[in-house]
Amino acid sequence: MISDHVTLGSSSSYLLNQNGQPNLAADIGLANRTPRLLPDQIWDIAGIELLLERTDLAPLLTMADDQPTPLIEIRVQKEMFPSLFANPFETRTHSLAGSEDFRRGKFQNCFDTNVNGVPTIVSRGSDRCVWTSAIYQAPLDLSFAAASWELASSRLIDAAQFEYNIKLNIWHNAQTDRPPDATLMLANHTDADDARSVPIASQDATGVRAFQLVFAAEVRAEAAFSETHQIDTPAAKASIGTPLLRGIRLVQNVENHLCYHSLAEMIQAASFYQMLPLAGGFQQLMLMLDTSAVLVGRPSADDASSDDYEFFEVTVHDPRFQRVQARLVVNERLILRDAREA
The missing domain is CATH 2.60.120 (Jelly Rolls)
Incomplete structure (x- = not known):
């Protein structure tokens, strides 16, 4: 049985905060991740589109001298080896x-x-x-x-x-x-x-x-x-x-290299970016990061709160952002099995 790859629509591809809304800046320091996939459900992520808003984003272009926590952190959890889940980027x-x-x-x-x-x-x-x-x-x-x-x-x-x-x-x-x-x-x-x-x-x-x-x-x-x-x-x-x-x-x-301490880092890593300037600064930054991952669904653990599954997540650490939106560029695949094999 062969099923086509389907590009997920906007409503399914946005990461949502704890209240089910797309503004991740409302949850400072909290991880906002993809849902737990079902067995035989596969997400092929090609990248992530970010929209960052603040009255003036210019002060965030450079890394602070005291090296604070990152502005934004991206994490991917994979089953790297049997029953061993970790972030391959750290x-x-x-x-x-x-x-x-x-x-x-x-x-x-x-x-x-x-x-x-x-x-x-x-x-x-x-x-x-x-x-x-x-x-x-x-x-x-x-x-x-x-x-x-x-x-x-x-x-x-x-x-x-x-x-x-x-x-x-x-x-x-x-x-x-x-x-x-x-x-x-x-x-x-x-x-x-x-x-x-x-x-x-x-x-x-x-x-x-x-x-x-x-x-x-x-x-x-x-x-x-x-x-x-x-x-x-x-x-x-x-x-x-x-x-x-x-x-x-x-x-x-090791240190996660998808931790960004300045907007300049994010712009350098982006395959596409666009600034919307205002007098004396700019208010919006849109960019595309080609962070790819393949997430494979697996049976749920006995413990519903267990983190033993594959996911992609974004954490906003800096409270100076007024709005952060993250949309995944993702294709979904389904594996359909003979009912006699289930």
């Missing part, structure tokens, strides 16, 4: 994956090989196995906000076939020839089908200058996984264990 991801990263570390009762073309850590038989990564140093302080990891999913691997834990060792300076300053447990006695993303709220995860990851698994039974050799011997046909880990990602918070 995060940096550090990925440890692939043969090069794996082989920089140390293996105990496991090794790395390609499984279905993807470098994977595989156990040697059924026993405890541990992979300890190299220690990675950063040139500046890092602050980790979340972690996500990918296991070697397979219909041949039962969820209870192994359990694992993941530790993050942290140093707050470059001297790593000593025990870590802190160790955070990212996963503890976790089965293969449990959550694979976690937030990191510990204060120890700020000011990080070096880190190391440790993955340990207790394999209860071997999987139907083997290597093929040219020599036909019993040893060559023996099972060599269970595919386990494909990679671990650490998500770092």
Whole structure:
């Protein structure tokens, strides 16, 4: 079944304030976001049109010397990794994956090989196995906000076939020839089908200058996984264990580059803008920002107040605006499914 893309009309494409009105300046400091999309509903956002009004906008052209909060902030929340929602414009991801990263570390009762073309850590038989990564140093302080990891999913691997834990060792300076300053447990006695993303709220995860990851698994039974050799011997046909880990990602918070501290910043970022001048200044500024995002609907969480969904939002921080309107340039797609598959 194929459905056309439809450009949303004005009534559906405006962001509304807490009272359901289009003037976002009425809600200073409050986020005004798109509605929660339904499953199989997709919004393809190509940009945002803004109308800014004030008796005289000229004083807002430059950034204040005391660097206050931004005039306007745009945020996009995406499901960056399974069950991990974050703003891709204010995060940096550090990925440890692939043969090069794996082989920089140390293996105990496991090794790395390609499984279905993807470098994977595989156990040697059924026993405890541990992979300890190299220690990675950063040139500046890092602050980790979340972690996500990918296991070697397979219909041949039962969820209870192994359990694992993941530790993050942290140093707050470059001297790593000593025990870590802190160790955070990212996963503890976790089965293969449990959550694979976690937030990191510990204060120890700020000011990080070096880190190391440790993955340990207790394999209860071997999987139907083997290597093929040219020599036909019993040893060559023996099972060599269970595919386990494909990679671990650490998500770092960075400054949102869609925070605008002056109108000059917004004009520079705009693909189109128009000023409406008055004597001694100008009162209105219309501009188009090509901030794109694809929002995908998903089933609602049990908690109605949960933020675990994808959205686009605008927050007006400066009370000097008299009116701010935001209209999304957005196409909507619907996925229609066979009722027998629902």
